[in-house]
Amino acid sequence: MRFITHGSAKSSSRTGIFERIVNSNRNIILLSGGVILTAAGFTGHQGPTPYPSVTSSNDRTDLLLSEPQRPYSSKSMTDILRSLLVFKLCQLTPLVSLTPYILKYSEALNIDQPIHAIIRHTFFSHFCGGEDINEVVKTMSAFHHMGIRCILDYAIEADTDAPLASPDEAGLYAANIADTLMQSIDVAKLFPGSLIAVKVTALLPPRTLADWSGILCKVDSCISSSSTGDGVITKEQLIYGLQAAGATLDEASTIYNAASELSDNRVDRISLSQVLSVWHPQGKIVLSRLAKLGDYSTVVDNALEEMKSVCFYARDCHVGILIDAEQTYFQPAVSEQAFL
Known part of the structure; x- marks a missing residue:
């Protein structure tokens, strides 16, 4: 899952940095959002977090938009400089364009381990809040102390160049994604005011x-x-x-x-x-x-049912859902999924 700011479509190039890491381990939990202030928002006066092993019930923070520097007080100079480096690197268009190729050929050249180590200590450490649920909860708790709410975004999406799965494979994959989204809801409900983001391209074949x-x-x-x-x-x-x-x-x-x-x-x-x-x-x-859906009409039906199950579960857990904007050539269908 990632911390995200809602409302802008994602470009496929940005996901290239993480695609090999995520694809190699589907259990990785991502929690990102650029600098610390691009999380969902400010909760103002906070009560105790419902995760007692991490925080105390006396932890309360009044965080005002007029004091945006306050969240940085918990960050070391090393963390801040690393964040600055990451953003500067993200501004280098040639590097962003070449990243998928670097990742692709690093394995053939047997240099994938050092490449992944560099990514893990720069981009991954900046954009991601943990590799498992416990790390995610710890990161969210730290934000919660500062009065910042979170949007959990499961970082799996696809584009039209993805291999076309069979109807049975697509149905099984959608069911697994829906199960992961429900796990995300279980995490989000630990911190009142948190939300999850859903990528429709993770539930349905992009084509x-x-x-x-x-x-x-x-x-x-x-x-x-x-x-x-x-x-x-x-x-x-x-x-x-x-x-x-x-x-x-x-x-x-x-x-x-x-x-x-x-x-x-x-x-x-x-x-x-x-x-x-x-x-x-x-x-x-x-x-x-x-649309010549053919056998995939059943896949659509199943994905809609999975979407409904996720939404109803989120409602029961009092967790909000955002349908993530995606590429423009998907967006009409993505928007229709949002009108549940």
Whole structure:
């Protein structure tokens, strides 16, 4: 898991530094976020942390935004200089671009151990809060003392160049990821106000998400090209947009009628998004065919159920969830997953 600031899409290049370490040990727990102040936020007056082996019930800190230097009081000069070095290195575009290749060929040249040692004592030590749950809890407790809340982000994501798993493999992988997210919730609930972040590309094959997003974008683009600007989508506009994406007249009419029923015969983008969705029984059939999901439609169904289980468990544990923004060509499908 990582400490993150929510709201910006991640570039695939930044994950290259950690991809080999994470891929070699799926049990690694990451907890990051750049400098200490990019954690979730400030809790102000703090009560005791519910992890008695780490902190005392008398530890209370009033941390004000007007005093951003206070969290650094717990850091040594070595830690601060290391953080400065890491940020300076991250600004070197050639180094960022070459990092995946350095990691790839270091093993062939039998220098992977020193390379990993360098990474572990620089980037890993800066961005990551522990390699197991106990280390993560200890790090979160330190932040908790300073009145800083955390967002736990399981650092597993994928891009379209990832090998396409079989439907069975994808389903098993999604179930394992969901189980890890629930473990993250168990950690987050130890510190009130903590949240977890979910990457949808960890739950669904990236190519499936890309195909799904492509259909949504194509329909929206066709509708926008004939829009009158009043926000209303006519039946003719919707039929044109859906047929341009490959839908039949009957399928387009079915989607329009369902959206019309939801919005008192006034279809707009909101009502359309509620129907042309994998969450809607009729829309799911049409969307699955247009996106050519085939056998992966079952994978999508299972991933949605896993997502619901994670969300309901988080609700029961009073832990908030953020759906992490990802690459733009995934985002329409990622956003739809967020509308649970």
